Amino acid sequence: MSSIAIELDQVVKEYPGRLALKGISFQVKKGRIHGFLGPNGAGKSTTMKIITGLLRANSGNVSIIEGERIGFLPENPPLYMNMKVEGYLQYVKNLYSLDKDHGGDSLEVIMKKCGLLDVKERLIRNLSKGYKQRVGIASTLVHNPEIIILDEPTVGLDPKAILEIRDLIKELSRNHTILLSTHQLYEANLLCEDITIINKGEILTTGEVSQIREKISGGQRLYVEVEGARSEILEKMVQELPIELRDQVLGDISSFKVLSKEAHDIRSRLSSFLAKEGCIVLSLKEETMDLEGIFKEVTFGVQDAQGN
Amino acid sequence: MLKGINFLVMKELKDYFSSPLVYVLASLFSGIMGLIFYNYLISSNEITNLSIIDTILLPTFGAMNFLLMFIVPLLTMGQFSEEKKNQTLDLIMMSNLKPSAVIVGKFLSTFIVVFFLVALTFIFPIILGLSGFSDWGLVFTNYLAIYLSVMAYISVGLFASTLTENQIISVVVTFCILFALLLLVNMAQVTDNYIVGLIIQYFSIGFHHAHFSRGQLVSFNFIYYFSFVGFFFFLTHKSVEARRW
Ligand SMILES: Nc1ncnc2c1ncn2[C@@H]1O[C@H](COP(=O)(O)OP(=O)(O)OP(=O)(O)O)[C@@H](O)[C@H]1O
Numbered sequence A: 001m002s003s004i005a006i007e008l009d010q011v012v013k014e015y016p017g018r019l020a021l022k023g024i025s026f027q028v029k030k031g032r033i034h035g036f037l038g039p040n041g042a043g044k045s046t047t048m049k050i051i052t053g054l055l056r057a058n059s060g061n062v063s064i065i066e067g068e069r070i071g072f073l074p075e076n077p078p079l080y081m082n083m084k085v086e087g088y089l090q091y092v093k094n095l096y097s098l099d100k101d102h103g104g105d106s107l108e109v110i111m112k113k114c115g116l117l118d119v120k121e122r123l124i125r126n127l128s129k130g131y132k133q134r135v136g137i138a139s140t141l142v143h144n145p146e147i148i149i150l151d152e153p154t155v156g157l158d159p160k161a162i163l164e165i166r167d168l169i170k171e172l173s174r175n176h177t178i179l180l181s182t183h184q185l186y187e188a189n190l191l192c193e194d195i196t197i198i199n200k201g202e203i204l205t206t207g208e209v210s211q212i213r214e215k216i217s218g219g220q221r222l223y224v225e226v227e228g229a230r231s232e233i234l235e236k237m238v239q240e241l242p243i244e245l246r247d248q249v250l251g252d253i254s255s256f257k258v259l260s261k262e263a264h265d266i267r268s269r270l271s272s273f274l275a276k277e278g279c280i281v282l283s284l285k286e287e288t289m290d291l292e293g294i295f296k297e298v299t300f301g302v303q304d305a306q307g308n
Numbered sequence B: 001m002l003k004g005i006n007f008l009v010m011k012e013l014k015d016y017f018s019s020p021l022v023y024v025l026a027s028l029f030s031g032i033m034g035l036i037f038y039n040y041l042i043s044s045n046e047i048t049n050l051s052i053i054d055t056i057l058l059p060t061f062g063a064m065n066f067l068l069m070f071i072v073p074l075l076t077m078g079q080f081s082e083e084k085k086n087q088t089l090d091l092i093m094m095s096n097l098k099p100s101a102v103i104v105g106k107f108l109s110t111f112i113v114v115f116f117l118v119a120l121t122f123i124f125p126i127i128l129g130l131s132g133f134s135d136w137g138l139v140f141t142n143y144l145a146i147y148l149s150v151m152a153y154i155s156v157g158l159f160a161s162t163l164t165e166n167q168i169i170s171v172v173v174t175f176c177i178l179f180a181l182l183l184l185v186n187m188a189q190v191t192d193n194y195i196v197g198l199i200i201q202y203f204s205i206g207f208h209h210a211h212f213s214r215g216q217l218v219s220f221n222f223i224y225y226f227s228f229v230g231f232f233f234f235l236t237h238k239s240v241e242a243r244r245w
């Protein structure tokens, strides 16, 4: 039984004239990476600010595991542009250690972890967005918190930086409980053990990724273009493979969408089947299921359950 | 609390003295004040204690006070607005520092900067002293008045900078509040209701400033300045706390 690091109970937040959180409840287990998933305006940042105490809820309860400190990286990292990287981290460390020293890694170690050693004498103003984000993440570590909360840590970064930040988050998860928000299902899948999905201020589902994935019917989605496909071949394919077809356009070059009914990768079976039938696969593109789709699926599931 | 305030004051002072703004303002201030003082000096032909007071000292302090109404808001404009814009206010709010400590820290550091700015003019009475002037009590109360007014300006400026993420707006709001308070003296003269006139007059910074510049130390003037600063502290505190809602 793992203990609970953060627990929200019926948290309501109303901005002037707008109900942002409609009584949300979920738990973050200690030592796990928890993904907080939702489209723009769902209430992710609001929830995180309430957990960190920057905002007050109108009603409901937030409990944090006894005496644990939280490191928080807001959507825009809070940086003093005219400070140098090391100076800034030292400043934040001092700011959070006014009452007592919280121990933990030295700045040198933290900067090494976050790949900042090369830029430690540079002005923050002159850093690229990816590096600013790293400085932001590093600043959440200086007071040795058990819990780290990251608000969309990879948004707006280039693909290389995204990979590096994800690696960093994975690395951090060995010693910390992490709650991170994202609007990419793919990213949540990749990084998180647990997820909570929020939409319009309501929790749609929360729990372990594997269980939620089961809830969301259908696995992989592929967009396929082939040369030389005839309708008989496609019919045969639907019978032999665990798939559904959508949006078929037949012609010299045919295209269609494939929805796999199983969780595992269907691409190799699909292309070898088509090759065997004498078709040439021109392209086979995986479509990541967008949140819209997920929400349809999840809310559909909810209605289904209520209907029964 | 004290440790926290000290920490913030140090940080703010470092910021002030590492940005060009303070140096630009210091050279502007000392340049303009020097010119004004020199101007009054050469245009007064008779050199007696009384004529020095009326034709050099008081006009110079008057000009200094007026100039500081422009300079102080330029110092305070970024204090909260920049921290709001860069989200660094949240960084501080997540620490154990109380909002009041943050406000006091910013207030003190700005005051220290202006203290040294004004101290550049200590040379003026010394120059007058060399030509026989000796009413040091009046010099003292005039500087006291300047510093008390500066406190009032800083408290207004800090409040205005909590209202917005935009430094320009913050500066304009500060000017508006300060000039409105300045104009209250004139309004007091316009109204023909004696009591209303007295009340309006009481709220004006200029009215209280005048006592000091004439060399009077009256307790209600101190009460006025400290309640003025206290009131804007309160507003600033409310405004910072309002972020949580
Ligand atoms: N200070 C505020 N005043 C009024 N409404 C606000 C405020 N902050 C957020 N909102 C509203 O509350 C809702 C939730 O906002 P929030 O920022 O929490 O969403 P989010 O899930 O973080 O979105 P995003 O993915 O765009 O960051 C939105 O509809 C937003 O417009």
Ligand SMILES: [Mg+2]
Residues within 6 Å of the ligand: A044, A045, A046, A075, A151
């Ligand atoms: Mg957000």
